[in-house]
Amino acid sequence: VLVHLGGHEGRAIGLSAKIAAYALQDGGADTVDANLELGLPVDAREYGGAAAVLRALGVERVRLLTNNPAKELGLSQHGVEVVERVG
Structure with missing residues (x-):
């Protein structure tokens, strides 16, 4: 996704x-x-909107394509587990 x-x-x-x-x-x-x-x-x-979209699609865990740790934190704070950050 x-x-x-x-x-x-x-x-x-x-x-x-x-x-x-x-x-x-x-x-x-x-x-x-x-x-x-x-x-x-x-x-x-702000990453709450992205997390809401992912959760609405049934996505609870992601491999995040970024080199920005703030994005990982933003998703995690909104209930999406980042299992790997690639970038």
Whole structure:
């Protein structure tokens, strides 16, 4: 099962904010510093929706394709067991 969360683009800060962050990154800032300079959270993504979709499909355990441990934690906090993180 593949779940794509469109609202997560740009760490869920929105397209216009993502463009503003890119401008700061072009000047040398990294993603975290750019978001903070814009007064935005470092990462506004939330994983409850993804967990709800998975549970509705009967999926209780997943192999998660990511290198981001926050995604694993987010799913686990919402009742989806991550048996392996690949990435």
